[in-house]
Amino acid sequence: DILQQIAQIGLTNTLEQNLRPTVPKDNDVFDFIVVGGGTAGCVLANRLSENPNWSVALLEAGGTENIINVIPAMAAYLQVTATTWNFPAVPQKDSCKGMFNNVCFHPRGRILGGTSSINFMIFIRGNRRDFDSWAAAGNTGWSYDEVLPYFRKMENAVLDGLEQTQYRNRSGPLNVEHVKYRTPSAHAFVRGSEEAGLPQTDYNGASQIGVAYVQASTRQGRRHSAYRAYIEPIMFRRKNLKIFTYSRVTKVLIDPATKAAYGVEFLYRKRLFQFKARKEVILSAGSFISPQLLMLSGIGPADNLNRIGVDILQELPVGVRMYEHVSHFGPTFITNTSRQWISTNLVATLPNGLAFLAGRPDTPISSLAGVEALAFLKAPFSPLPPDWPDVELIFASGSLASDQGTALKPGANFKNEIYDQMYRQLENQDHYTILVMPYHPKSVGRLWLKDKNPLARPMIDPNYFAVAEDVEYMLHGIKESIRIAQSPALQKIGAQLLRAPVPGCESLEFASDDYWRCSIRTLTYTLHHQVATTRMGPATDPTAVVSPQLKVHGVRKLRVVDGGIIPSPPTAHTNAVIFMIAEKAADMIRGEWEEGK
Numbered sequence: 156d157i158l159q160q161i162a163q164i165g166l167t168n169t170l171e172q173n174l175r176p177t178v179p180k181d182n183d184v185f186d187f188i189v190v191g192g193g194t195a196g197c198v199l200a201n202r203l204s205e206n207p208n209w210s211v212a213l214l215e216a217g218g219t220e221n222i223i224n225v226i227p228a229m230a231a232y233l234q235v236t237a238t239t240w241n242f243p244a245v246p247q248k249d250s251c252k253g254m255f256n257n258v259c260f261h262p263r264g265r266i267l268g269g270t271s272s273i274n275f276m277i278f279i280r281g282n283r284r285d286f287d288s289w290a291a292a293g294n295t296g297w298s299y300d301e302v303l304p305y306f307r308k309m310e311n312a313v314l315d316g317l318e319q320t321q322y323r324n325r326s327g328p329l330n331v332e333h334v335k336y337r338t339p340s341a342h343a344f345v346r347g348s349e350e351a352g353l354p355q356t357d358y359n360g361a362s363q364i365g366v367a368y369v370q371a372s373t374r375q376g377r378r379h380s381a382y383r384a385y386i387e388p389i390m391f392r393r394k395n396l397k398i399f400t401y402s403r404v405t406k407v408l409i410d411p412a413t414k415a416a417y418g419v420e421f422l423y424r425k426r427l428f429q430f431k432a433r434k435e436v437i438l439s440a441g442s443f444i445s446p447q448l449l450m451l452s453g454i455g456p457a458d459n460l461n462r463i464g465v466d467i468l469q470e471l472p473v474g475v476r477m478y479e480h481v482s483h484f485g486p487t488f489i490t491n492t493s494r495q496w497i498s499t500n501l502v503a504t505l506p507n508g509l510a511f512l513a514g515r516p517d518t519p520i521s522s523l524a525g526v527e528a529l530a531f532l533k534a535p536f537s538p539l540p541p542d543w544p545d546v547e548l549i550f551a552s553g554s555l556a557s558d559q560g561t562a563l564k565p566g567a568n569f570k571n572e573i574y575d576q577m578y579r580q581l582e583n584q585d586h587y588t589i590l591v592m593p594y595h596p597k598s599v600g601r602l603w604l605k606d607k608n609p610l611a612r613p614m615i616d617p618n619y620f621a622v623a624e625d626v627e628y629m630l631h632g633i634k635e636s637i638r639i640a641q642s643p644a645l646q647k648i649g650a651q652l653l654r655a656p657v658p659g660c661e662s663l664e665f666a667s668d669d670y671w672r673c674s675i676r677t678l679t680y681t682l683h684h685q686v687a688t689t690r691m692g693p694a695t696d697p698t699a700v701v702s703p704q705l706k707v708h709g710v711r712k713l714r715v716v717d718g719g720i721i722p723s724p725p726t727a728h729t730n731a732v733i734f735m736i737a738e739k740a741a742d743m744i745r746g747e748w749e750e751g752k
């Protein structure tokens with residue numbers, strides 16, 4: 156049994172589970188029950204248990220991190236381990252054509268730290284206008300000026316002087332730093348973007364438009380997840396915080412007469428337990444499983460609940476809307492540098508390993524799996540104001556060939572012919588890839604349940620490019636990355652577009668607009684920022700599931716605090732935004748209960 160456990164959950168977790176497990180007691184009572192120890196759940200567990208008079212239970216379906224989680228260069232491998240949930244989406248008609256069965260994979264962290272323990276650690280907050288538009292839609296309290304204090308509260312920014320502004324902070328739990336190791340092509344990309352007209356910027360400061368070296372949620376070159384930042388420092392210090400790993404919540408218990416949540420049901424070591432909550436149940440199981448738990452508990456759209464045979468307690472549009480930042484994996488450019496890109500063969504050397512273990516933050520092992528710089532662009536045809544970027548370019552010093560097809564390729568479900576015909580030839584060739592990510596897609600996906608088995612995966616239809624305009628923003632980003640590649644700085648390293656036609660697009664003139672449109676629908680690469688499945692909005696908003704206080708409409712003592720509440724895709728990757736949401740939620744909850752409302 157122990158050998159089997161080691162194989163499945165690793166040595167740290169096996170020891171933890173056998174030597175000092177926190178075994179649940181059936182019908183135990185807590186003030187707050189937080190479901191899901193991910194980005195948001197870790198923040199909430201920490202902040203709520205700061206009040207010594209409150210008892211807090213944090214229930215997490217996975218275990219704790221081990222060494223692989225802290226190594227930034229290994230990020231791509233974390234999508235294919237037991238610490239990850241894999242949610243296959245339904246086959247797509249007009250996208251994901253480069254994936255087996257047209258299915259794009261949707262991984263999530265299944266571990267204390269959640270997706271912050273497996274993500275790419277890119278730290279980006281979003282644009283002032285994102286939050287001002289949330290507030291303008293009736294979400295009182297969520298304007299930029301009102302959320303900025305929480306962005307500041309969460310971070311300890313160590314950014315070569317950039318942090319000395321009113322936007323940044325040096326005393327929060329989560330470390331934010333520049334990556335100390337940079338390839339020559341990353342320097343050339345930043346210089347080349349400047350030559351192409353983009354100013355250097357702190358994209359988490361006053362203005363986003365421009366180019367910048369990536370800011371990372373790492374500390375001294377190691378991943379700094381929500382677990383490391385918010386839980387590890389207090390884990391065994393606060394008697395009022397109990398953390399239950401390998402505990403999978405299956406349902407929220409709600410009194411049908413009062414519509415008040417009073418606990419949860421969960422599985423631990425194949426046995427069903429119940430915990431009761433005196434004050435609140437808070438769902439932080441992420442934008443796929445929080446909606447699933449709501450629906451299993453009778454809160455959701457009538458058509459779906461009727462179909463799966465769950466009694467309706469509160470009809471709400473759970474899962475009816477889902478937005479995502481999907482990107483195009485490319486274009487890829489070959490350079491004339493030699494052995495200076497992020498490839499596992501070059502990174503995983505004994506000297507690098509020893510230096511990393513000795514605490515050095517400046518080896519390629521601390522690279523965010525090749526992500527080194529970001530550029531923020533305006534599309535000329537965009538109706539949005541000039542200071543609100545439309546497209547992000549993500550500079551990565553590598554491609555699917557970085558790990559010889561062993562991690563990114565299976566992680567995203569790419570077909571063999573994509574790898575064989577485009578990337579295999581690059582295994583010993585320096586190159587870089589620009590991932591192009593439009594910020595404000597109009598296509599709307601959906602999440603639903605096909606049955607009421609709590610252990611089944613929810614169904615996900617991302618519905619990418621249902622609105623064809625989304626493709627045009629991507630096309631603009633692709634053309635801009637080709638223009639930037641013509642800059643003197645990138646020409647100095649011989650940047651040249653990889654001329655390997657995308658399988659399925661060979662009949663189109665290479666690099667014509669239609670060729671790229673075909674490529675966009677083939678190399679469809681999700682960046683895993685699914686939002687709005689439990690959308691925030693006032694009671695008058697028919698698309699809203701939770702209120703601006705993140706309380707489930709029509710239900711008492713139940714909140715959702717995670718990425719699912721984000722009403723529309725931010726001008727950011729989602730992790731930092733979710734840290735902020737949880738910090739603000741903790742303050743709202745404390746404000747309400749400490750004032751005895």
Ligand SMILES: Cc1cc2nc3c(=O)[nH]c(=O)nc-3n(C[C@H](O)[C@H](O)[C@H](O)COP(=O)(O)OP(=O)(O)OC[C@H]3O[C@@H](n4cnc5c(N)ncnc54)[C@H](O)[C@@H]3O)c2cc1C
Pocket residue numbers: 190191192193194195196214215216217234261262263264265266267268269270271273274275276277278279402403404405439440441442444682683684716717718719727728729730731733
């Ligand atoms: C591969 C990948 C790369 C990414 N890269 C970046 C990046 O570089 N920068 C960035 O900003 N964002 C990135 N993101 C997105 C970002 O990390 C997530 O949006 C964010 O971490 C989600 O936070 P959350 O709190 O909503 O959910 P999660 O962090 O996913 O937390 C949910 C938690 O709930 C647990 N859980 C689920 N169901 C149950 C249940 N029934 N019972 C108990 N526990 C349960 C899960 O195991 C998990 O720990 C990436 C995402 C992925 C998948």
